[in-house]
Amino acid sequence: MSRISHIELDDANLPAPTPEIEQERKVAMFDLMEENSFALPGREGRDVPDGPYRVGLSIREKRLVFTVRAEDEAPAAEFHLSLSPFRQVVKDYYAICESYFDAVKNMPPSQIETIDMARRGIHNEGARILEERLEGKADIDSDTARRLFTLICVLHFGG
Numbered sequence: 001m002s003r004i005s006h007i008e009l010d011d012a013n014l015p016a017p018t019p020e021i022e023q024e025r026k027v028a029m030f031d032l033m034e035e036n037s038f039a040l041p042g043r044e045g046r047d048v049p050d051g052p053y054r055v056g057l058s059i060r061e062k063r064l065v066f067t068v069r070a071e072d073e074a075p076a077a078e079f080h081l082s083l084s085p086f087r088q089v090v091k092d093y094y095a096i097c098e099s100y101f102d103a104v105k106n107m108p109p110s111q112i113e114t115i116d117m118a119r120r121g122i123h124n125e126g127a128r129i130l131e132e133r134l135e136g137k138a139d140i141d142s143d144t145a146r147r148l149f150t151l152i153c154v155l156h157f158g159g
Contacts, residue, residue, distance in 0.1 A: 002039035002051045002139075005071060007032055009151060010058030020101050021154060028150035037141040040068065040077050049076045057148075059083070059155050066138070079137045083156065089126045090156045096122055123149065 007029060011017075017025065038055070040048045049070040056067035064086070068077040096119045103112045127145035130152065134140060140148070 002037060003053070004032060004036050004038045004055050004144075005052035006054040007151070008054070008056045009155060010056060011155060014155070017154060020097070024097075024150055025154045028147045028154075032144065032147040032151075036144040036147065037139070038144060039139040041136065041139055043136075049074060057151055057155060064152060064155070066134075068138070077137070079134075081133045085129050085133060086126065086152060086156065089122060089129060090153050093119070093122045093126060093153055126153070 009025070038053060039051060040053070042048050052071055053076060054069040054071065054073070056065075056069075058065045058067070060080075062083055064081040064083055066077070066079050066081070068075075070076050096115065100112070100115045100119050103115050107115075123146060124142075126149040127142060130149050131140060131142070131145045134145075
């Protein structure tokens with residue numbers, strides 16, 4: 001049961017997202033709940049509660065915060081990650097998403113496909129950075145990293 005059973009974004013103090021960003025958030029959350037892999041490794045001889053986990057994502061004091069709780073709400077872990085490694089890739093991802101959303105409205109399928117390939121590449125880079133930043137803190141697979149990266153982008157958009 002090493003998985004996320006509930007995800008919550010602390011976006012209360014963020015500006016309202018665009019319809020496109022809101023759609024990305026909904027899809028990422030749905031896909032994450034459908035299938036994910038998330039485990040907390042044992043550390044320094046401390047017991048780690050087994051999953052599934054309830055995960056909260058927020059930005060506090062310019063840091064990305066993961067709050068992890070067991071199903072019974074008992075605290076399991078909390079880790080704070082610098083946003084610096086994500087800044088450029090989030091900026092690039094938003095720029096390419098904007099191009100993609102515009103292309104869908106006006107361009108032929110071949111051009112849309114080219115932009116979408118670039119968008120996926122940047123998204124994969126963001127997921128890779130997330131996996132690196134979580135090393136030793138949480139074990140996730142690539143698909144989970146991609147979905148979590150989308151949610152980080154949603155938070156970063158307003159942060």
